[in-house]
Amino acid sequence: MTFRIDVVTIFPDYLAPLRQSLLGRAAERGLVSVGVHDLRQWTDDVHRTVDDAPYGGGPGMVMRPEPWARALADVRPPGTRLVVPTPAGRPFTQAVAAEWAAEPGLVFACGRYEGIDQRVAEWAAQDGPVSEVSIGDYVLAGGESAVLVMVEAVTRLVPGVVGNRESVEFDSHADGLLEGPSYTRPASWRGLDVPAVLLSGDHAAVARWRRAESLRRTADRRPDLLAALPEDALSPDDRAV
Numbered sequence: 703m704t705f706r707i708d709v710v711t712i713f714p715d716y717l718a719p720l721r722q723s724l725l726g727r728a729a730e731r732g733l734v735s736v737g738v739h740d741l742r743q744w745t746d747d748v749h750r751t752v753d754d755a756p757y758g759g760g761p762g763m764v765m766r767p768e769p770w771a772r773a774l775a776d777v778r779p780p781g782t783r784l785v786v787p788t789p790a791g792r793p794f795t796q797a798v799a800a801e802w803a804a805e806p807g808l809v810f811a812c813g814r815y816e817g818i819d820q821r822v823a824e825w826a827a828q829d830g831p832v833s834e835v836s837i838g839d840y841v842l843a844g845g846e847s848a849v850l851v852m853v854e855a856v857t858r859l860v861p862g863v864v865g866n867r868e869s870v871e872f873d874s875h876a877d878g879l880l881e882g883p884s885y886t887r888p889a890s891w892r893g894l895d896v897p898a899v900l901l902s903g904d905h906a907a908v909a910r911w912r913r914a915e916s917l918r919r920t921a922d923r924r925p926d927l928l929a930a931l932p933e934d935a936l937s938p939d940d941r942a943v
């Protein structure tokens with residue numbers, strides 16, 4: 703089953719990286735297919751206008767609803783989730799990425815200016831789920847960068863895309879915690895040594911150490927994640943860290 707991704711934008715070249723590396727190989731293998739569409743294709747004036755002044759006044763311009771409705775009617779398979787990046791969205795998280803990776807595909811609407819007329823999201827909800835999401839608490843100039851981030855996070859979770867399943871199952875955030883530190887050769891480098899337990903060959907001790915480091919790092923850098931863990935997520939050993 704091919705995971706289908708369509709992106710509608712006024713800057714199609716911005717999405718060129720979607721053809722590279724991991725996603726490129728996944729596309730060649732038929733696991734993922736990507737379509738990028740220029741919104742201006744669905745305008746009907748000589749200037750190919752996609753924006754207009756905001757009702758109620760205020761700075762900047764807002765994207766007109768009609769070109770979006772025409773584009774989505776052509777591009778979006780019925781029932782496919784429409785993802786609209788926005789600074790005012792719900793947080794996009796690893797859990798959301800995993801949820802979406804199990805669906806048949808996604809359509810992304812990349813806004814620019816001050817965003818897209820809100821009625822587009824309302825209208826689109828008639829034909830399937832609509833998710834207005836934020837990739838972080840900062841304001842970008844448009845949705846394209848957010849789409850590159852989300853496509854990368856979602857497609858690496860599509861079965862078969864990442865060869866070694868373990869490398870995604872032990873991701874940061876996969877278990878609600880940050881992953882701990884990683885090391886490789888040499889064992890001693892510029893006076894800095896790899897923690898001895900990792901050289902011990904004692905797999906149980908390594909697993910305990912890694913869990914402790916993950917908890918320690920999460921408590922230090924993201925106490926909010928620790929607080930959000932379900933009650934039964936931490937063992938007595940965990941609480942001793």
Ligand SMILES: N#Cc1ccccc1Cn1ccc2ccc(-c3cc(N)[nH]n3)cc21
Pocket residue numbers: 787788789790812813814815816817818835836837838839840841842843844845846848
């Ligand atoms: N909307 C809006 C907006 C509102 C005020 C000022 C500037 C913009 C720019 N903009 C237009 C489209 C668009 C899409 C996504 C983001 C976005 C997502 C995250 N997580 N940060 N920023 C921003 C976007």
